[in-house]
Each structure stands twice: as structure tokens, then as C-alpha cells.
Amino acid sequence: MTSKPTVLFVCVHNAGRSQMAAGYLRHLAGDRITVLSAGSEPRDKVNPVAVQAMTEEGIDISQAVPKILTTGAVQESDVVITMGCGDTCPYFPGKRYEDWVLDDPAGQDIEMVRGVRDDIKRRVQALVQELIG
Template sequence: MSTPAPRPSVLFVCVHNAGRSQMAAAFLTHLAGGRVTVRSAGSAPADSVNPAVVAAMKEIGIDISAQTPKILTTESVHSSDVVITMGCGDACPVFPGKRYLDWQLDDPAGQGVEAVRPIRDAVEERVRGLLAELGIPAAS
């Protein structure tokens, strides 16, 4: 009897944890079907998730209206296998042995839903690529 592989853990980080990192966490949660531990955080979290981001995600059937921005902690980085930054720069602590990726994506802050849609679609594409790299088939 083989032991199942441990669930990979992914942390998405952007400054305000109100847009890109929230979308990425929602996509990974939705597409991984419970096979990945997903977290998101920000170095300077906003008071709430960007309403245009909530609306853009709702258009494709993913409701993130109950999400709240969270503060980036050393512990959240330390307990993640993959840390994906989205414009947070030097604010993210770096630990040896962790895999770090930096996704260059436009910031949806202050944008309307029309401007958020292409960012949302780019985030989904990258999350699907990440799942493929992790060897986890995306749920339909």
C-alpha cells in the first residue's frame, strides 16, 4: 500500500491581497479540487477585496465575496511549498528550499470590471499552468 503524496501548499502574495492574489487563490481552490492547500496574503492588506475583482470572478461562477485580505506572515511563507508573488518585491521573506515564482500581472486596483477581465483570464491561465507543473489535473 503506497502512501499518498503530501498535498502541495501554495501561497499567493501581492501588496494589498485584494485582487490578483485573491483571484489566483480562488482559481487554485476551484481547479485543484482539494488537492492543494491554498493561501493568499498581502504585505499591506486592504480593508476589503476589490469589488471589480469580486464581480469579474462572479461572472465565471466563482464567488469570492466572503474573502478578506490577510496580512503576510513569516509562518505562512515558511509553511508553503510554492510562494508566488505578484508585485510585492522585497516585502516577502525568503526561506531556503522554497520555490518562488514572480507573476508579472497588471494591478486591478482602481480598475473597472472591463479592465479586470483580462487580468482574471491571465491569472487563470497561470494557475492552470501551475497545476500542470504540480502534476495535478484541473477539475472541470
């Protein structure tokens, strides 16, 4: 792994889970980790309930824009974390892959999204510990 690892979070719409994870990782790691996120079928905007849940944590993801998953993004990443994108995620040997099983917050209420957010936070905190100590 390079001195500054790159982590890519992928979910189907790149509007909820992957955006929350990217927000936490940027917040917790600062510039010590390069953070990317993408989706296999990106929406036109981030889920407003996910934005609200992250704002409660003091993290603003309101300006994030869902992006299409590209082969290049996977190739430049050291760690690829998928969140329910299934077989649509490209696979490259030599990359570290993790699949985080998380409920999709699309169309859900704030209570449900807070639970997903808190699960993501725990996982991202563990990832930061592992990658940069």
C-alpha cells in the same frame, strides 16, 4: 514536496490578484492543494471589481478577507507566488518562488480586471497541471 502541496499567493493589498488566483486554484484543485493568500499591506476588503470578474467565472470570492503576510505562511508553503510585492516578501531557501508580473486591478474598470483575471486563470491552470497533473 509533501503529498498535498501548499501554494501561497502574495500581492501588496491581498484584495485583487492574489485573491483571484486563490479562488481559481481552490476551484480547479479542490482539496488536492492547500491554498493561502496574503498581502504585505492588506486592504480591509476584496476589490469589488475583482469579485465581479470572478463571479462571471462562477467563482465566489466575496467572502474572502485580505490577510497580512506572515513569515509562518511562507514557511508552511511549498510554492510562493508573488504578484508585485517586491522586497517585502520574506525569502526562505528551499522554497519554490515565482513572480507573476500582472497589472494591479485596484481602481480599474471591469474590462481591465477581466484581462488580469484571464491571465491569472491561464497561469493557475498551468500550475495545477504541474503540481497534481
